[in-house]
Amino acid sequence: MTNVKKKSQLVEVVKRISYNKGAVFGGILFLAVVLLAIFAPLIAPYDYMKVNIPNRCLAPCREFLLGTDYMGRDMFSRVLYGARYSLLIGVGSVLFSAVFGVIIGAAAGYFGGWLDGLVMRLCDVIQSIPGMILNIALACVLGPGVFNTILALGFQGIAGTARLMRSSILNVRKMEYLDAARTSNCSSFRIIVRHVFPNTFAPILVQSTMGVGARIMAAAGMSYIGIGVQPPTPEWGAMLADSRDFIMKYPHMCLIPGVCIMIVVLALNLFGDGLRDALDPKLKK
Amino acid sequence: MSQLVEIQNLKKYFKTARGMVHAVDDVTFGIEKGKTMGIVGESGCGKSTLGRILVHLEESTSGQIIFNNEDVTELNRRDMKQFREHAQIIFQDPYSSLDPRYTVEASIKEPLLNSGKYSQDEALEKTRELMDLVGIAPRLRLSYPHELDGGRRQRVGIARSLALNPEFVVCDEPVSALDVSIQAQILNLLKKLQQEQNLTYLFITHDLSVVKHISDHICVMYLGQLVETCPSHELFAKQYHPYTKALLSAIPSTDIHHKMDRIILKGEINSPINPKPGCRFATRCNYVCERCYEPQTLEEISPNHFVSCSRVRELETM
Amino acid sequence: MNEEKAFLEVNNLSVEYVTKEETVYAVNDVSFRLEKGKVLGLVGETGAGKTTIARTILRVLQEPPAKLRSGSVIMEGKNLLELSEDEMCLVRGKQITMIFQDPMTSLNPVMSIGKQIAEVIGLHSKIPSNEVRSRAEEMLEIVGIPAERYDEYPHQFSGGMKQRVVIAIALACQPELLLADEPTTALDVTIQAQVLELMQKLNKENNTTTILITHDLGVVAEMCDEVAIVYAGEIVESGTLEDIFEKPSHPYTIGLFGAMPKLNEDVEWLSPIEGLPPDPTSLLEGCSFYPRCPRAGETCKENKINLVKVSPSHMCRCCLPVGEEEQ
Numbered sequence: 045m046t047n048v049k050k051k052s053q054l055v056e057v058v059k060r061i062s063y064n065k066g067a068v069f070g071g072i073l074f075l076a077v078v079l080l081a082i083f084a085p086l087i088a089p090y091d092y093m094k095v096n097i098p099n100r101c102l103a104p105c106r107e108f109l110l111g112t113d114y115m116g117r118d119m120f121s122r123v124l125y126g127a128r129y130s131l132l133i134g135v136g137s138v139l140f141s142a143v144f145g146v147i148i149g150a151a152a153g154y155f156g157g158w159l160d161g162l163v164m165r166l167c168d169v170i171q172s173i174p175g176m177i178l179n180i181a182l183a184c185v186l187g188p189g190v191f192n193t194i195l196a197l198g199f200q201g202i203a204g205t206a207r208l209m210r211s212s213i214l215n216v217r218k219m220e221y222l223d224a225a226r227t228s229n230c231s232s233f234r235i236i237v238r239h240v241f242p243n244t245f246a247p248i249l250v251q252s253t254m255g256v257g258a259r260i261m262a263a264a265g266m267s268y269i270g271i272g273v274q275p276p277t278p279e280w281g282a283m284l285a286d287s288r289d290f291i292m293k294y295p296h297m298c299l300i301p302g303v304c305i306m307i308v309v310l311a312l313n314l315f316g317d318g319l320r321d322a323l324d325p326k327l328k329k
Numbered sequence: 330m331s332q333l334v335e336i337q338n339l340k341k342y343f344k345t346a347r348g349m350v351h352a353v354d355d356v357t358f359g360i361e362k363g364k365t366m367g368i369v370g371e372s373g374c375g376k377s378t379l380g381r382i383l384v385h386l387e388e389s390t391s392g393q394i395i396f397n398n399e400d401v402t403e404l405n406r407r408d409m410k411q412f413r414e415h416a417q418i419i420f421q422d423p424y425s426s427l428d429p430r431y432t433v434e435a436s437i438k439e440p441l442l443n444s445g446k447y448s449q450d451e452a453l454e455k456t457r458e459l460m461d462l463v464g465i466a467p468r469l470r471l472s473y474p475h476e477l478d479g480g481r482r483q484r485v486g487i488a489r490s491l492a493l494n495p496e497f498v499v500c501d502e503p504v505s506a507l508d509v510s511i512q513a514q515i516l517n518l519l520k521k522l523q524q525e526q527n528l529t530y531l532f533i534t535h536d537l538s539v540v541k542h543i544s545d546h547i548c549v550m551y552l553g554q555l556v557e558t559c560p561s562h563e564l565f566a567k568q569y570h571p572y573t574k575a576l577l578s579a580i581p582s583t584d585i586h587h588k589m590d591r592i593i594l595k596g597e598i599n600s601p602i603n604p605k606p607g608c609r610f611a612t613r614c615n616y617v618c619e620r621c622y623e624p625q626t627l628e629e630i631s632p633n634h635f636v637s638c639s640r641v642r643e644l645e646t647m
Numbered sequence: 648m649n650e651e652k653a654f655l656e657v658n659n660l661s662v663e664y665v666t667k668e669e670t671v672y673a674v675n676d677v678s679f680r681l682e683k684g685k686v687l688g689l690v691g692e693t694g695a696g697k698t699t700i701a702r703t704i705l706r707v708l709q710e711p712p713a714k715l716r717s718g719s720v721i722m723e724g725k726n727l728l729e730l731s732e733d734e735m736c737l738v739r740g741k742q743i744t745m746i747f748q749d750p751m752t753s754l755n756p757v758m759s760i761g762k763q764i765a766e767v768i769g770l771h772s773k774i775p776s777n778e779v780r781s782r783a784e785e786m787l788e789i790v791g792i793p794a795e796r797y798d799e800y801p802h803q804f805s806g807g808m809k810q811r812v813v814i815a816i817a818l819a820c821q822p823e824l825l826l827a828d829e830p831t832t833a834l835d836v837t838i839q840a841q842v843l844e845l846m847q848k849l850n851k852e853n854n855t856t857t858i859l860i861t862h863d864l865g866v867v868a869e870m871c872d873e874v875a876i877v878y879a880g881e882i883v884e885s886g887t888l889e890d891i892f893e894k895p896s897h898p899y900t901i902g903l904f905g906a907m908p909k910l911n912e913d914v915e916w917l918s919p920i921e922g923l924p925p926d927p928t929s930l931l932e933g934c935s936f937y938p939r940c941p942r943a944g945e946t947c948k949e950n951k952i953n954l955v956k957v958s959p960s961h962m963c964r965c966c967l968p969v970g971e972e973e974q
Contacts, residue, residue, distance in 0.1 A: 063667070220426035223386050224489065228440035229413050242430045371835035372806075478923060508692040509862060513906035513919030520916070535836065542908035542917070565910060579840035580910065581865030585892050593844055594837050597805050 060322035067318020073311035081127035088121035092278050101294045111296045113287065115276075119300055122278040126301065129279040130308070133194055133263045134256035140198025142252050145205025150244075152206065153213025154236060160210070167203035175200060176265065183271035190279070193272045197259050208251055212244035219243075246323040254316035257309030264305055280304050332359040332395075333529045334383065334497055339392035341378055348603040352378045354553040355392075357627065360546070362496075365523065365530040367544030367561065369537060369576070373601055374550040376533045377421075380499040383531060384418045385409060396497070414444065417490040421502035423482035427474040433460070433485050434470040440492045459488040463518060480511035487518065491526075499531045504539065516543060537580055541565055549573050552601050552609035555627065559634035569636040569645070572610045608638065616640055654683035654856050655704075655824060660718030662699050665711065671927045673699040675880040677718070681873070683823075684854040688867040690903075691877035694927060697860045698748075700877075701826040703728075704858075705745050706735050722824065741771040744817040748829040750809035754801040760812045761787065761797030764819050771820045786815040790845060807838035811845065818849055825850075825857045831866065843869055864907060868892060876900050879925040879935035882954075886961035896957050896968035898940045934965070942967050 061067050080087065089109070096116030104111040110119035152163035170178070182196035216222065216239075225235045264281025266272030268288070273279040275286055280301040287297035341353040353375040360366040368376040381387045383394065385404065394402045396416065404412055420426035427436055434456055441452040460467060463484045474482055483503060490498055500519065504512040520543065522528060534540050540547055541561055548558040549570065557570040568574045575592040582588075596613045607622035608614070614621070620639040627635045630642070638644075658678050664671040674696045681687050689697045702708045704720050706727065720727040727738065747753040755763060764783040768774060774782055784794035790811040801809055810830060817825060830846070831839040847870060850857055859870055867874055868888065875885040876897065884897040895901045905918035922939035931937060934947045946966055954962040 218425070220420040220422055221428040221431075223381075223418075224420060224426055224436075224486070225428075225439070226386060227384055227413055227418055228489070228492075229410050229443040230439070234443075239428050243428070371837060480923070508924065509903060510692060510906050510920035510924075513908075513917040514921075516908070517916055517919060537836070538908040538910050541910060542914075562913070575837060579837045581839075581843065581863065581869045582911075583864050583868045583892065583904075583907075583909065584911065585868045585888055591840060591844070593841055597807060597838070598835065 057319075057322045061315075061318045064318035064321065066314045067322075070311040070314025070316075070318070073307065074315060077127055077308055077311065078131065080124055081131055084121075084124040084128060088118075088124045090118035090121045092117060092121040092125045093276060094118075101290065101297070103294070103296055110300050111294075113283070113297050114290055114294075117276075119297070122283060123280070123300060123304055126278040126280045126283060126304070129190055129273065129277060130260050130263070130281070130305070131256075133190060133197065133273075133279065134260040134308070136194040137197035137201060137259045137263075138252045138255050140194060141201030141205045141255070142248060144198075145202045146209050146245075146248060148202065149206035149209025150213055150236065150240070153210035154217065154240065163206060164210075167206055170200065170203040175262065176269075179262070179266050180269075180271060183266065188271055188274050190273055190277065193263055193266060196266075196272075197262055201255065201259070205248060205251065208247050209244065212247055213240060216240055216243050246320075250316050250320040250323065253319055254313055257312045260305055260308060331362055333362040333397060334531070335359040335393075335395040336383070337393040337395070339379070339382065339394065340390045341375070341382055341387065342390045345602070351553045351601050351604055353382065353389075354604075356548075356550070356553075356555045358548055358555065358558055360497075360529055360531060362529055363523070363527045364545040365532050365543055367532045367534065367540035367547040368550060369534060369540050369547060370550035371535060371576075371598060373552055373598055375553040375601070376550050377501055379550075380418065380501045380531055380533050383497075384416050384499050385412065386418070410444075413440075413495075414493040415495050416497045416499070417493065417495040418499040418501060419483075419486050419490045419503045422506055423479045423486065424474075424506070426486050427482055429474055432471045432473060433465065433477075436474075436485055437488045437492060440489060444493060455492065456488075459492060462491070462522070463488045478511075479507050480514060483507060483515055484518070487515075487522070491522070494526075495528075497529045497531070499533070501533045502535070503532075505534065505536065512539075519543065537577065549576065552599060552604065554609050554625070555637060556608075556610065557634075557636050558627075559631075563634055569630055569634070569641050570610075570638050571614050571616055571644070616644055653680040654723065655681040656719075656721040657700070657704070658719045658721070660700065660703060660720065661716035662696075662703055662708070662718075663714045663716055665714050669928045672930050673713075673880055673927060674703065675930065677877075677880070677882055679875055679882060679885060681856055681858070683856050685872045686850065686857040686859055686870055688871035688874045689858060689860045689877055690862065690864065690867055690874060692862055692924060694924060695877040696880035696927075697877050698828055699880075701745065701828055701858060701860055704824075705739060705743055705826060706730075707739075707745070737771075740767050740822075741820050742822055743824040743826065744820070744822040745826040746810075746813050746817050746828060746830045749833055750806050750813055751833070753813055754809055756801050759798045759800055760792075760804070761799075763812070764816050767816050767819045783815075783819070786819050787812075789818075789849070790815045791841075805838075807834055807842060810834060810842055814842070814846065814849070818853070818855070821853055821855075823856060825855045826860075827857060828860045829862070830859075832861070832863070839866075846870070864892075864903065876903070879930075880927065881935060881964060882962075883936065883964045884962065886958070890958065890961035894957070894961070896961070896963040896970075897936075897965050898942050898969065899936050901969060902939075902941075942969075 094117060098116065099112050100114055100116040102108055102112045108118050108120065110123060113119055148163055152160040178200055179196050182199060183192065186192040186195060222235060222239055225239050263272055263279065264284055267279060267282040268285040273282045275282055283301040284298055291298045337357050339353055339356045343350040343352055356379065368379065370376050378387060382389050389402065393400060401412055437456045437459055438452045441447045441455055447455060457467065460470065465481060465484050465488065504515050507515060523530060532540065532543055544561045547561050547564050549556050551572050557568065557573045568577060575594050578592040594613050599609065599612060605622065606624060608625050611617045611621040618640060625637045625639060627637045628641065630636050660674055660677045662674040664673055677700060689700065691697050703715065704727065715728065754760065761783050764786050765779050768779050768782050769776065784797055787794050787797060792808060792811055804812065831842050834842060843866065861867060871888055873887055874891040875882045876899065878899050884891065884900050891900065895904060902920035906920055908917060920939055925935055933949050934952045937943050937947045940947065944967060952964050952966055954964050955968060957963050957968060
């Protein structure tokens with residue numbers, strides 16, 4: 045029974061996204077990046093870690109498709125493997141925010157009262173600290189590295205997701221079908237899982253999709269100031285940060301990771317826009 | 330004639346930032362088995378809140394609810410589950426009372442599966458019976474609410490409320506959101522079901538012609554207070570309370586030759602927040618006097634006809 | 648009806664809503680005339696097309712998706728549908744105004760009610776700016792709101808009072824034509840009585856021609872001189888109040904009367920109109936009421952039905968209208 049439901053919904057949403065050329069383009073683009081990241085070992089011509097001083101700072105040429113960086117490492121290979129790290133950070137931190145944000149926001153919205161007040165004030169506190177400052181503070185506590193970057197960015201995003209979930213829940217709470225579920229002897233838990241969540245996840249999904257791009261940029265920012273991912277890890281933001289001394293003489297070292305970040309952010313934003321329109325029931329007939 | 334449902338001195342007060350809302354204030358009445366009690370009133374009169382209290386979607390502040398000679402004012406979880414098999418509700422808005430992600434079949438099946446008394450197959454079979462009973466074509470069983478019109482959605486709501494074979498159904502403005510031609514279909518359906526299954530209804534509405542058509546007995550409410558109650562036909566033949574008179578005279582009549590003498594009320598419907606003691610209608614009543622600000626009691630002015638007005642006998646002689 | 652005296656003439660109006668997925672045939676070849684000072688009731692159920700007709704007259708349709716297929720709206724010799732947007736702006740608010748259905752959303756929540764009335768006066772009348780406020784306060788008193796409340800905001804008023812403000816805005820410049828779209832549907836019965844009384848009084852005083860859209864036949868009986876019944880975007884019956892209420896001829900009209908529970912009658916079962924409201928995305932070849940009509944015959948299905956004259960003032964779009972003996 046549930047399979048019939050979900051399939052019909054999914055089919056409907058996919059159909060509507062397919063009408064939006066921008067969204068389709070964005071989706072395909074993102075998918076391409078993901079595939080490149082997955083098959084990096086097969087595609088990368090060189091070892092991304094191999095230092096090769098004689099060949100440093102080479103512009104794109106036939107031997108090195110995207111040139112080399114200041115340590116002689118092949119940019120193309122580094123960018124391919126870098127996709128793995130950047131996507132991992134982007135998607136990982138979004139998932140972290142989503143899971144905790146949804147639980148906290150749902151509890152606040154559904155039960156209201158003092159729990160709602162407490163959660164909202166905590167979110168206020170987190171959101172009132174400027175992002176970068178919070179990142180620095182967390183990095184000091186947690187230390188550098190990919191995993192800690194995911195934690196730091198994820199923690200920051202919980203507040204925004206919680207708020208969104210809470211307002212979704214407040215909307216759905218007014219619906220009489222929740223009352224109907226109560227009179228049908230549904231337990232609170234069942235009501236939340238079967239009736240509330242399915243009707244409130246849409247904004248979270250859209251926000252998360254578009255959030256991945258923002259997180260990658262934030263990670264880049266963290267690397268730029270020296271916290272977050274450390275060299276020689278080929279995360280795009282770290283690569284951008286490393287090459288800042290060479291921006292005038294060898295611009296390709298900054299441009300290439302920068303363009304990669306831009307491509308992923310653009311792809312996800314286009315797709316996220318289309319997803320939001322497709323999930324909006326009011327845009328039907 | 331036994332009374333299936335009885336409420337005594339029922340009160341519901343909400344605390345809000347602006348003060349205490351007296352949504353339902355000291356309401357007492359009883360409904361006989363197999364009959365329909367109509368509750369009429371305008372915005373803020375508390376009729377919806379009253380209906381919701383009777384099915385335990387809200388908890389009363391004080392007072393008693395007696396169902397089948399048992400006190401059901403407070404119920405623990407186990408008793409609540411049992412109670413829900415006897416008392417159900419049909420909601421007003423066909424657009425928000427069905428989960429948009431549940432098919433017709435899923436919505437009707439849900440109470441059956443929750444009760445634990447039906448297997449999947451038995452539930453499916455019973456769902457088909459219910460759809461048949463309320464007049465939904467079998468081919469629509471996997472349709473979603475947004476694919477159906479208001480009338481059909483309301484039928485789904487009715488089927489769902491009858492799934493557990495309740496004896497008592499609260500109908501909370503079930504036809505207010507429907508077009509006239511569909512309204513008539515649903516009203517006929519509700520009447521038919523009542524006759525076939527010996528259902529007892531509490532029918533909440535603001536539409537006096539609908540309440541006259543479907544009710545055996547009527548209660549008129551104003552700002553949480555019960556102002557008049559009597560058998561249905563009597564209310565339209567003779568009203569005693571000034572509010573009831575004004576309410577009836579306000580209905581636009583389709584008789585183009587006899588223009589009624591309208592009683593136009595002055596002022597607006599007051600707020601039920603921290604109301605002054607006494608009759609809530611006093612501020613708008615043309616016959617207000619000192620006694621109106623003291624607590625009112627329901628008086629039996631003629632057999633089975635109760636009014637809550639301190640000047641009712643005087644006004645009759647006027 | 649005297650041919651020359653028609654104040655408003657709507658001829659062969661057809662409006663569609665066109666989207667990628669489907670086309671909604673909202674208004675199909677609607678024609679009617681209205682004399683000055685009369686009140687026409689446009690009666691029909693949800694989706695019949697009445698609001699679209701009113702919005703077309705006022706030219707406030709959202710185009711796209713709305714598309715005007717054909718027709719003309721002639722008011723005092725001018726075809727409103729051919730005016731430029733600038734010219735139409737001068738007409739709206741001054742010569743033609745509209746009252747919308749939902750008083751909760753038709754007022755600007757961040758502007759005081761007095762200012763909203765004053766805005767209309769300032770835009771459309773030649774009153775000097777220092778007198779605009781006093782004229783607005785006058786309007787408030789006329790609709791029964793104390794002038795001291797000029798600076799208050801919509802949220803400080805109840806539904807009924809908000810609707811009075813809407814009426815004040817609509818009548819501030821003494822329009823010649825008033826379009827009222829279900830003005831009392833969202834209001835309580837006793838408040839509705841107050842608002843209808845107000846509207847009647849103002850109508851009589853200013854001799855405003857009015858088109859009143861409603862689904863409530865009781866309101867029609869109270870307020871209207873003439874009635875047009877709308878079904879599936881067409882006018883299926885039209886006539887004076889007496890024509891429609893005493894001798895309804897179209898099976899749909901009769902069905903509407905039969906489906907309503909009435910205060911002065913006691914029936915055990917109502918007579919609903921069987922079937923479902925028509926699908927506005929697919930027009931039928933013949934009569935649009937055919938699937939639900941208890942009197943339908945073969946000719947009803949195949950041919951487009953034209954308006955038949957039942958009496959000089961009474962038209963009916965039916966090839967088997969219910970005759971006097973049967974009523």
